[in-house]
Amino acid sequence: MTKRLVTLEAAQCTLLETIAITGLNKKEITEACTLGLIKPLVWRRDLSFIGCEISQLLSNHVSIKRWSKISGVPTRQLLADLPSSRFHASIKYVLYERTADLDAHLYSVVES
Numbered sequence: 001m002t003k004r005l006v007t008l009e010a011a012q013c014t015l016l017e018t019i020a021i022t023g024l025n026k027k028e029i030t031e032a033c034t035l036g037l038i039k040p041l042v043w044r045r046d047l048s049f050i051g052c053e054i055s056q057l058l059s060n061h062v063s064i065k066r067w068s069k070i071s072g073v074p075t076r077q078l079l080a081d082l083p084s085s086r087f088h089a090s091i092k093y094v095l096y097e098r099t100a101d102l103d104a105h106l107y108s109v110v111e112s
Helices: 002-007 015-022 026-034 051-060 064-071 075-080 100-111
Strands: 012-014 048-050 061-063 089-091 095-097
Touching: 012 015, 012 051, 015 026, 015 048, 015 051, 026 089, 048 051, 051 061, 061 064, 061 100, 064 075, 064 100, 075 100
Parallel strands: none
Antiparallel strands: 012 048, 061 095, 089 095
């Protein structure tokens, strides 16, 4: 996936492509835009993003649905194992700030 993101750095991605890459739905992507976590291409009428924005979002945040899909662990299980007091959710139950502690925790859930 990292190689795919590198090839997308300068690409213009439609909303559907962004949804496929991030695992977020339209409402969640719109909320991420409102929070300033990702910036849409302002000259486009529909929601579109440049690849480097998507890459930056995914390097700074963990999409639980994306992590679930990649790891094969159900989203509900990942969320049940996430102590809310330990990790900061930018978008509750969906997008968490990436930290070494969060990555380690998610890997431990996958390995168990």
